[in-house]
Amino acid sequence: MSSVNVKQREDTLTFLQLFKKSPHFAALLFGQIFSYLGSSITNVIMPIVVLQETKSAAMMGTVMAVYMVPFILLLPFSGVLVDKMNKVKIMLFVDLVRFALILTLATISFLNQLSMTILFIIMFLMGIMESLFQPAHSGVRAKIFTKEIRNAANSLTQVMMQGLKLFGPIIGGVIVSSFSAAWGFGIDAATYIISFLFLLSLRRLSFQSNTINTSPKRSIKQDLLEGIEVIRQQSWLWITILAFSVINIFWGGIMKVLLPWLINVHYQFDPTVFGLVISASGAGGIVCGIIFGLRKQWNKRGILTYISVALSGLSLLLLPAVASIPFIMFLMFLNGACNMFFGLIWETSLQELVPEEKFGRVASLDMLGSFALLPVGYLLTGWAAEGIGEITTLLTFSSIIVLIAVLVLFHKRIRAFN
CATH class of the missing domain: 1.20.1250.20 (MFS general substrate transporter like domains)
Known part of the structure; x- marks a missing residue:
């Protein structure tokens, strides 16, 4: 067999070898899959809920603004915080908080007590959590996706996310049509707990930031x-x-x-x-x-x-x-x-x-x-x-x-x- 054929064979096996070469990769991937699936469902249900409450498409834009503003404003500061702390612990904390927030939203929806004020508060807090989660998640990916698996790990992760973009909204539509928005929020909340359980196996990961002596005056x-x-x-x-x-x-x-x-x-x-x-x-x-x-x-x-x-x-x-x-x-x-x-x-x-x-x-x-x-x-x-x-x-x-x-x-x- 020529060296070119050997090289091609090694490359085609990369996806299969990912889980063997990096025991942490599966935990990070499946945690992200469940978390993203829940978010995809909520992204379909949220506009329906807002329209039912307000009959206003413009109000949906306001809801997204309430979510995006703290996310954007806090990003520079959350990045600094993430580098000072254990990134996995930040992700675990955020998943628990997001579980509590969405579970609250589901409970209120089941009780037919949902108001735009409550929705604004929950979305504002979700934006804050997202500003912490995204830099931490990026840092953990950089740690786990070592040079030998980097291309395959990144591409497989993105392929899975694209797949969820295709099927997540369909699932959300079925849930809200067959059951109710409250059930959709409840499923979203459950996915954060599942993500949390997968991420628990990463808690022993060590990061260089933990061993650096930082000046308290910085x-x-x-x-x-x-x-x-x-x-x-x-x-x-x-x-x-x-x-x-x-x-x-x-x-x-x-x-x-x-x-x-x-x-x-x-x-x-x-x-x-x-x-x-x-x-x-x-x-x-x-x-x-x-x-x-x-x-x-x-x-x-x-x-x-x-x-x-x-x-x-x-x-x-x-x-x-x-x-x-x-x-x-x-x-x-x-x-x-x-x-x-x-x-x-x-x-x-x-x-x-x-x-x-x-x-x-x-x-x-x-x-x-x-x-x-x-x-x-x-x-x-x-x-x-x-x-x-x-x-x-x-x-x-x-x-x-x-x-x-x-x-x-x-x-x-x-x-x-x-």
Whole structure:
């Protein structure tokens, strides 16, 4: 057997070997699967509950804002806190708190006592918990996803999450149709306990931050600046974070505002078509994730990343070209695959470049760059659509995504990132 065939065989076995090579991987993966499944169910049920209570679509936006504001504002500080404490213990604490919050929501719903005030309070507290959980979870992934399993571990994780994006909403719809929203919240609460039980096996993990002697006089500002300095020293990190803080403004507006309008209003397709289109995007992500994980190493990652971003923008640019469901599904399949490819390269590069003891801060700053301006994007999209028209806005925004990707490729350090 040639060396090339041996190499290919080793790569194709990577997924199967993950659970043997890393005993902690299964616990982290299945904990995330159950937690994400519960969240997917609630994401479907929540708008229904809000509409039943208020008859106002705008109120759902307010609920999401109440959730996102503490999440975004606390990210820089939660990243510092995560680096000072045991990340697994933070995740365990957050899962218990989220279990209590959602169980409270389920109980109140069963008693028909739910009010918007109670919902606002619970969602605000959930946003706080999310700001702690996400940096901690990123840090634990970086610890467990060692070099030999990194590509396969990241890709399998993302493939599973994409699968839940496809089936979670369906399960949520069945629950709320056949039973009630309260049952959906109850199931979501149970998934946090299941996640907690899986994560318990990780409690003996040790982190470098636990062994570092930190000065009691150090301020949060100094700790935060350390995270910024890590990003500043790596051109790949700061350029990509900056680029996507802008790209996400336009991408988010297209996906959340313009795409539903294009499918349901402009083309006047049946509402089920929108579900098919979103599913096509998820399928593209799954296929790309599997292909990505079959190789232990990808070369010329800087070039490949921004080519995929440009292709993603191009797929959105072509959406108004033909009123064909298969054509639109193909474009969204391509878009999902390109977004997955970027996401996997970005995740693996963070795990390679960022020191373990500073990972929480860097991850939180990365999330801040990704999410902070999304509300601006939604507002900008609405204003632009009213001013110049939805199609013109779609063409303009997608062209900007392509242009940014091409401009970033002119930077030699991006092209040299391998």
